[in-house]
Amino acid sequence: MHGQTGIEPRTLQTQTDDCWLAAATKSKIPDRFAQAVVDIVGSENVSTTDAVREQHGHDESYHTTSPPDIVAFAESTEHVSQVAKLCNDHEVPLIPFGSGTGLEGGINALKGGLCLDLSKMKKILSVHPEDFDCTVEAGVTRVTLNNYLRDTGLTFPIDPGADASVCGMCATSASGTNAVRYGTMRENVLNMEVVLPDGRVIHTAGKGRRTKKTSAGYNLTNLFVGSEGTLGIITQATLRLHGIPEATISAVCSFNTIQEAVDSTVQILQMGIPIARIEFLDEVSVDACNRYSKLDMKVAPSLFFEFTGSPDTLDKQAEVVKDIASMNGASEFKWASKPEERNQLWKARHDILYACMALNPGSKPYSTDVCVPISNLPEVITRSKEAIQKAGVIGPIVGHVGDGNFHVFFPTDRSNPEEVKKISDVSVYMAQIAMELDGTCTGEHGIGMGKRGLLQQEIGDEGMEVMKQLKSTFDPKGIMNPGKVFPE
Ligand SMILES: Cc1cc2c(cc1C)N(C[C@H](O)[C@H](O)[C@H](O)COP(=O)(O)OP(=O)(O)OC[C@H]1O[C@@H](n3cnc4c(N)ncnc43)[C@H](O)[C@@H]1O)c1[nH]c(=O)[nH]c(=O)c1N2
Ligand SMILES: CC(C)CC(=O)C(=O)O
Numbered sequence: 001m002h003g004q005t006g007i008e009p010r011t012l013q014t015q016t017d018d019c020w021l022a023a024a025t026k027s028k029i030p031d032r033f034a035q036a037v038v039d040i041v042g043s044e045n046v047s048t049t050d051a052v053r054e055q056h057g058h059d060e061s062y063h064t065t066s067p068p069d070i071v072a073f074a075e076s077t078e079h080v081s082q083v084a085k086l087c088n089d090h091e092v093p094l095i096p097f098g099s100g101t102g103l104e105g106g107i108n109a110l111k112g113g114l115c116l117d118l119s120k121m122k123k124i125l126s127v128h129p130e131d132f133d134c135t136v137e138a139g140v141t142r143v144t145l146n147n148y149l150r151d152t153g154l155t156f157p158i159d160p161g162a163d164a165s166v167c168g169m170c171a172t173s174a175s176g177t178n179a180v181r182y183g184t185m186r187e188n189v190l191n192m193e194v195v196l197p198d199g200r201v202i203h204t205a206g207k208g209r210r211t212k213k214t215s216a217g218y219n220l221t222n223l224f225v226g227s228e229g230t231l232g233i234i235t236q237a238t239l240r241l242h243g244i245p246e247a248t249i250s251a252v253c254s255f256n257t258i259q260e261a262v263d264s265t266v267q268i269l270q271m272g273i274p275i276a277r278i279e280f281l282d283e284v285s286v287d288a289c290n291r292y293s294k295l296d297m298k299v300a301p302s303l304f305f306e307f308t309g310s311p312d313t314l315d316k317q318a319e320v321v322k323d324i325a326s327m328n329g330a331s332e333f334k335w336a337s338k339p340e341e342r343n344q345l346w347k348a349r350h351d352i353l354y355a356c357m358a359l360n361p362g363s364k365p366y367s368t369d370v371c372v373p374i375s376n377l378p379e380v381i382t383r384s385k386e387a388i389q390k391a392g393v394i395g396p397i398v399g400h401v402g403d404g405n406f407h408v409f410f411p412t413d414r415s416n417p418e419e420v421k422k423i424s425d426v427s428v429y430m431a432q433i434a435m436e437l438d439g440t441c442t443g444e445h446g447i448g449m450g451k452r453g454l455l456q457q458e459i460g461d462e463g464m465e466v467m468k469q470l471k472s473t474f475d476p477k478g479i480m481n482p483g484k485v486f487p488e
């Protein structure tokens with residue numbers, strides 16, 4: 001389901017047995033290797049056409065496409081294991097592909113090689129409603145999973161705006177507007193089946209284990225969450241599920257300053273109000289949203305809220321939030337209690353990337369993603385805004401404010417190198433301010449190819465050295481997604 005984001009699914013272009021080898025000669029992959037891949041996954045699951053390679057050579061970010069030499073579609077863990085072993089034996093780069101919605105160029109095949117598309121592995125293997133968990137194959141997307149779960153009264157709440165694959169979400173440690181209530185992928189993955197580059201299959205918490213807690217040894221699960229395809233291929237994930245709340249209300253209000261909006265957020269969290277979502281939009285984003293999603297919000301720094309719970313406690317909580325916001329200077333408090341009003345509000349929030357792109361027609365998105373301890377949020381946002389203004393570029397700001405995480409969506413004209421340079425300088429500057437203020441260069445989108453230098457600064461030389469040692473333990477030949485995460 002890519003309709004939500006307007007992103008086209010990457011489909012396999014059918015090739016006959018006769019033509020695939022001819023096409024293979026256009027890529028750098030030797031025919032013998034390509035034939036061995038066909039022997040494992042079947043000719044219907046292999047492509048070397050330019051169109052399929054191009055489709056698999058980029059994600060939703062601004063990074064230039066780098067196509068792999070060959071694309072294989074896996075249908076089982078056995079396929080993945082055999083393809084990995086083949087790549088390892090021949091030292092061919094191997095890039096796992098979920099649904100291609102990443103924002104840091106994670107799937108771009110910088111060194112060519114084989115892209116392993118997992119979208120055909122889409123079985124929901126088990127759901128245990130009484131234990132609040134489920135196990136799914138790599139290609140199941142979050143929307144498919146939630147549609148499947150609907151009748152159980154359970155939900156998997158992690159919601160990056162795109163309909164990403166669940167194991168792609170594990171690989172990038174994704175989160176979204178619900179993290180303030182439910183945490184990120186790190187808190188919601190209980191176990192994973194992972195294929196190592198040499199073809200071995202491991203279960204990060206032990207085969208079949210699905211407990212909410214464990215003290216058993218090293219936390220391999222959280223080593224693979226956020227590993228961005230550089231350590232192994234995640235073929236299954238066991239996830240924590242949550243009950244669908246009985247009642248939900250959303251609201252929006254505006255402030256005079258960013259500080260007022262952040263102060264309100266901190267006070268709401270300090271009161272222990274179990275808020276489900278609290279999202280910040282600056283005046284530029286509100287204006288973009290009004291134009292694109294036909295809303296009529298006051299053009300000012302704003303907060304979007306969502307409260308969930310039982311109907312009798314919900315109203316009280318919402319009133320406390322309104323009082324806190326009003327004491328901090330909020331105005332224009334508007335409730336959205338009907339499902340269609342709520343959906344309109346949150347759809348506008350999830351469509352904000354497209355709303356911001358519409359500010360500069362023909363542009364491509366360049367998004368940033370920094371995260372700081374919440375008390376440092378006003379400073380980092382204010383300094384970022386100054387830098388955006390000084391550079392003379394359009395830079396709407398949106399934040400998962402309850403987590404101290406925010407993005408600037410720069411609608412970028414990629415044919416204008418001066419503009420790209422200005423935006424990239426502001427983006428690096430923002431990450432540097434965030435790090436100066438005890439924060440990180442990425443709260444949820446990952447390092448990919450875009451933030452490798454920043455990771456080095458964030459973690460330091462010794463920390464990076466340990467990461468490299470871990471990488472070579474799992475992937476001694478360096479075939480897994482080369483050119484990502486680690487600076488060269
Ligand atoms: C409009 C819009 C809005 C958002 C976002 C995107 C877009 C287009 N995102 C980013 C994106 O959805 C997120 O990074 C997903 O987790 C990527 O999942 P894919 O399945 O698309 O992985 P994709 O195929 O893009 O791969 C991403 C990385 O993971 C690796 N990988 C994928 N599957 C793997 C597997 N099975 N095993 C090992 N490695 C694997 C790849 O090699 C690559 O390095 C986001 N994100 C977010 O955190 N919060 C948000 O709010 C949003 N919002
Ligand atoms: C920066 C975006 C494109 C996506 C995102 O993370 C969001 O909308 O919160």
Ligand SMILES: [Mn+2]
Pocket residue numbers: 175176400407444
């Ligand atoms: Mn986000």
